[in-house]
Amino acid sequence: MAVRLLISYFYIVGAMVFLVFSIAAHADGGLGAKLGNPTGLVKEEVVGNGSSVQPWLIDALEKSAEHGTSIKKREVGLFFLYDLSEPENFVRAMKWLTVASNEGDATASYYIGLMYWEGKGVAKNGTEAVKWYLLAAKRGESMAQAMLGSLYLNGDKFSRTDVDGKEALYWLSLASENKNAIAQRVLGDMYAQGVGVDRDINKAFSLYKQAAMQGDEDAEMQLGMLYLKGIGTEKDAVLAMKWLNKAVDDGSGRAMCFIGNRYMYGDIVSKDFEKAIYWFERSAKAGDACGQDNLGEMYNAGTGVKQSDVDAVKWYRLSAAQGTADAQYNLGRKFEEGKGVAQDLLRAAALFRLAANSGQVDDAEEAWKRVASVIGSDKERAALELVKKLSVAEDFLAVLDSDR
Known part of the structure; x- marks a missing residue:
């Protein structure tokens, strides 16, 4: 027995x-x-x-x-x-x-x-x-x-x-x-x-639906977005919110960020910065890079919250560590200006270069040239070495903070 x-x-x-x-x-x-x-x-x-x-x-x-x-x-x-x-x-x-x-x-x-x-x-x-x-x-x-x-x-x-x-x-x-x-x-x-x-957006819609029906949270979010925009299917706000809320219930930080953006810009819902903050915070705390970057932006601008460079830096850092080019650029600006963090032009330059390499081309490229022209050739080389380290780092923030 x-x-x-x-x-x-x-x-x-x-x-x-x-x-x-x-x-x-x-x-x-x-x-x-x-x-x-x-x-x-x-x-x-x-x-x-x-x-x-x-x-x-x-x-x-x-x-x-x-x-x-x-x-x-x-x-x-x-x-x-x-x-x-x-x-x-x-x-x-x-x-x-x-x-x-x-x-x-x-x-x-x-x-x-x-x-x-x-x-x-x-x-x-x-x-x-x-x-x-x-x-x-x-x-x-x-x-x-x-x-x-x-x-x-x-x-x-x-x-x-x-x-x-x-x-x-x-x-x-x-x-x-x-x-x-x-x-x-x-x-x-x-x-x-x-x-x-x-x-083939119709094929994409079919595949997302198959995955969503099995509980894949990212597919649930994508399906909601397609219903919302009427891409690959007819527009259906009810089905869009059904799948977006299902993704949220299943823990999708990206879906939380997406809903926050709807409140931020007044898209299919009334513009409401407090609700946008609520969703960005949920997304950011769930570890989603989109929510972290957007929450950093809200604190940076003082939109829906009391303006705080320190809090902006906190969330930019977390998003930048996940490879978000915009967050890397935004964090570089904070290092350049010395807001929310001690001024450090070498790290600002490295972050601008990294952001440009990651796809944030126009603003970051211009910022890189601006700062590189000021720090001199030795620090420019050091910044490029830091870019290499950050690009392959298992712990992005530890490398960014080293030797400071």
């Missing part, structure tokens, strides 16, 4: 782990966003709750796996990986996932790749991770297919994956056919923007 209860509990845990991961692991999107950011696909860490258990339970789990199917072996591996996240149990996780993979289990192959990607129980190794993703993808694992498609779409230095539009389209299309919401949404972005495919 005890063994049967243990196995029943184990099956429940394994199913929950896989379901949560498959639904939760997805990238930020947007009609103007970088498509299928691979780090977003694995943004949640491979961790568990650190619970300690008695040795007899570990022995029972391993004995049940020894005589079980490849699925049971994989589930035991996932149990050690998530629920018993201690170094020695990562080794056990790798052992049982490898056994399951050797028996042909596609999902186990994917999770081995994820362990190499995250460096759990093994040294981080992007190329080794991609090897396992490829094996899993060929065996039909849709998350591995989506991951590969994203890597090929953008290219990735960590895994030494070159941009390959043909491979990206192949794997994302395959994952989409396998009902993977992430792939459907990323493909929707590709068709909406005409990246790697001919622009």
Whole structure:
């Protein structure tokens, strides 16, 4: 009886782990966003709750796996990986996932790749991770297919994956056919923007709807935007707000920012700066770069809130660290003017150059030339070195703040 209860509990845990991961692991999107950011696909860490258990339970789990199917072996591996996240149990996780993979289990192959990607129980190794993703993808694992498609779409230095539009389209299309919401949404972005495919907004709408129906929050937001603008479908403000609010309920900071912009500019709703602030704050606190930058703008201008350079800098910094070109430029202006932060022309120049490189071309380019002409050649070279560091930094703000 005890063994049967243990196995029943184990099956429940394994199913929950896989379901949560498959639904939760997805990238930020947007009609103007970088498509299928691979780090977003694995943004949640491979961790568990650190619970300690008695040795007899570990022995029972391993004995049940020894005589079980490849699925049971994989589930035991996932149990050690998530629920018993201690170094020695990562080794056990790798052992049982490898056994399951050797028996042909596609999902186990994917999770081995994820362990190499995250460096759990093994040294981080992007190329080794991609090897396992490829094996899993060929065996039909849709998350591995989506991951590969994203890597090929953008290219990735960590895994030494070159941009390959043909491979990206192949794997994302395959994952989409396998009902993977992430792939459907990323493909929707590709068709909406005409990246790697001919622009087809009707196809994008269809893909967003498929992903949204599965609970992908970014697809829910995109679907709401298309209904709002009447792109790829008829205008429908009711359906637009339905999907936008669904995205908000599912935690989409980008959707919160989008709603804030509607109140900011009086688009389909009455202009209301207080409500705009409310939504920008929710978005910013949810970690969304759009909300952070917009909230910084509100504090900078004193719109709907008391003007505060310090608060403007606070939110610009967070958004700039996520790669928002406008926020990088805005933060550069604060360093140039010495408002909300000590004046530092070298850092101002670096941020202007970075913003120009990131797409904020006109204003940032002009600002770079203005400041570079003042600081002299030595500091200009130092600013360019800082740009290089910031461009590849794992901790953008730590690099920006170093040696100050």
